[in-house]
Amino acid sequence: MAGLDLKRLGELGLIEAVRRRAQSSRAAGAWLKGIGDDAAVLRPRAGCDLVVTSDALIEDVHFRWRTTDAGSLGRKALAVNLSDVAAMGARPLGFLLAWGLPEDARPEAVEGVLGGLLAQARAAGCPLVGGDTVRAPAWMLTVTAFGEVARGRALLRSGAKPGDRVLVSGDIGGSALGLAALESGAAARPGLAPFVRRHLRPAPPWRSGPLLARARFVHAAIDLSDGLLRDLGHVAEESGVRLRLDVERLPLARGLRARAAELGLDPLGLALAGGEDYELALCVAARAPGVNELARRFQCRLTEIGVVERGRGVVCQRADVSFEPASYPFEHFKPVYDRSEK
Amino acid sequence: MAGLDLKRLGELGLIEAVRRRAQSSRAAGAWLKGIGDDAAVLRPRAGCDLVVTSDALIEDVHFRWRTTDAGSLGRKALAVNLSDVAAMGARPLGFLLAWGLPEDARPEAVEGVLGGLLAQARAAGCPLVGGDTVRAPAWMLTVTAFGEVARGRALLRSGAKPGDRVLVSGDIGGSALGLAALESGAAARPGLAPFVRRHLRPAPPWRSGPLLARARFVHAAIDLSDGLLRDLGHVAEESGVRLRLDVERLPLARGLRARAAELGLDPLGLALAGGEDYELALCVAARAPGVNELARRFQCRLTEIGVVERGRGVVCQRADVSFEPASYPFEHFKPVYDRSEK
Secondary structure: OOOOOHHHHHHHHHHHHHHHHHHHHOOOOOEEEOOOOOOEEEOOOOOEEEEEEEEEEEEOOOEOOOOOOHHHHHHHHHHHHHHHHHHOOOEEEEEEEEEEEOOOOOHHHHHHHHHHHHHHHHHHOOOEEEEEEEEOOOOEEEEEEEEEEEOOOOOOHHHOOOOOEEEEEOOEOHHHHHHHHHHHOOOOOOOOHHHHHHHHOOOOOOOHHHHHHHOOOEEEEEEOOOOHHHHHHHHHHHHOOEEEEEHHHOOEOOOHHHHHHHOOOOHHHHHHHOOOOOOEEEEEOOOOOOHHHHHHHHOOOEEEEEEEEOOOEEEEEEOOEEEOHHHOOOHHHOOOOOHHHO | OOOOOHHHHHHHHHHHHHHHHHHHHOOOOOEEEOOOOOOEEEOOOOOEEEEEEEEEEEEOOOEOOOOOOHHHHHHHHHHHHHHHHHHOOOEEEEEEEEEEEOOOOOHHHHHHHHHHHHHHHHHHOOOEEEEEEEEOOOOEEEEEEEEEEEOOOOOOHHHOOOOOEEEEEOOEOHHHHHHHHHHHOOOOOOOOHHHHHHHHOOOOOOOHHHHHHHOOOEEEEEEOOOOHHHHHHHHHHHHOOEEEEEHHHOOEOOOHHHHHHHOOOOHHHHHHHOOOOOOEEEEEOOOOOOHHHHHHHHOOOEEEEEEEEOOOEEEEEEOOEEEOHHHOOOHHHOOOOOHHHO
């Protein structure tokens, strides 16, 4: 891989190189104009609403070059946005990339990040349509993603109702363990590679988004980025309800208990407060089909983890003890200014 | 002004404070959901296309705290995006803010930037609808702006035709002089304040965007951000034409010649290559009304500065000498990786 050398290419040369590479990820139809004008032009489909979301990844805050490869980083920068798009019940349409690069950015890193972004873009049918290329003191990757959803069918955090069942896709806690392994220098220990990979290359169930929006019995959705408790706390707050979780039913990532114990970490803490799972949490009507039927319909693994009640906040239940998560002893996961400070 | 103290508020507290302040700038109608979900939800108007654009401002690359106030910076972060929206012929609809703040960001700076952004948002009817708040090693403000334009009427860089007349709005060169004054420590000298202000608080003619899109005789448009020559070079390239500019007709900012001379700068250099004018350049059909009638119709000052010919690139003409801008001796404006390195 030759790399993209900023000093040789200059800003315009880099933009031109991006434009050439992005051609292959161009969508037909929806975008009348992609890279190469003052703005991209989208023709919305009749009968659809649009969802728009921005997420930024910052060097040494959200990632470290010492522990990630450029391709994974590029994939992740788009994936975390696809996760938000899916949580709205939307189909990805395209994205803008505003990236800041240090003057001495390694050409292989620039090429690798772009390659990862465009590979994820092709996989999701979500073309790069524009953005901004600037110099910055550290790497910053701000992706703005667009999605479409049938008119009035966007899934909000505010739709949960008492009596609803709470579901979560895939498994949780693994990304936080992977991060802990990376940060503590233990990533090379046996059995930790899948968790590290999970952290560096999240694979949100973005295909499930539009399937969720079709089902009238899905009342609310959110993506799990900041940790299950905090994210479900948003659903509780916005819906004006309480969520009661059975912590014994949480779908912990496979091998999480054993590997977490080896690092001296509480697996339940990782699952409840760890963050960066990029799974979906749903509140569905009591009358909705069983979890296996829903998993088939939404094309993702699903686990039922709790119920929606009248009240406020999120409470956890284990056997017949219920407790407020605020009192749960994960001081190393105490809410901090930025989630990546964990 | 009490300020927004990150250490006291935390990330969620800051987001909540932003959400409260943004209420007053919320648009009715178009946005079904603003701040407070995984994504914002836009209902596109029937018969309209959407334009989307991202521009980032980075500390010590695009601005310095030593020379800007927080309110101006906030205004500028949105204004530079409104400029792109207008250049597409679109009306602003709303924006996302992905901002990175150092841990020790001054509360007054956070409050001031947000205040400036929201003041500009109210003025332009362009509400803040979402984004991302992250920690970063330096300030970064990435704004993604949305606009709407009648179906098929977006103004592209690629529509210029031989025979068209080239127009520019407002005046040019002033922002570059203001930047030079700030960077050389001469900003306090008599007569330089208007140029400094022009640099710190650009006022793009965003109201003109939708008026341009209505006129069938406007063939191409671009906003002037990187310098007249470079920006018109994009029009020439995308349209497959040559632009011939009469440099004696350029609308230099008032007082530019005298003040530039005092700083040892070439006023024509500032106007041709200076950048950050945030004016509009247009290519209109030869048969279009005269420049005064166009100025009235588009509600902005306009000057005719050249013509479109068959050929490639941009050529400048002064009296009966024409020259290639590449050979024009502005070595201090030599194209560099990032425009703010000038």
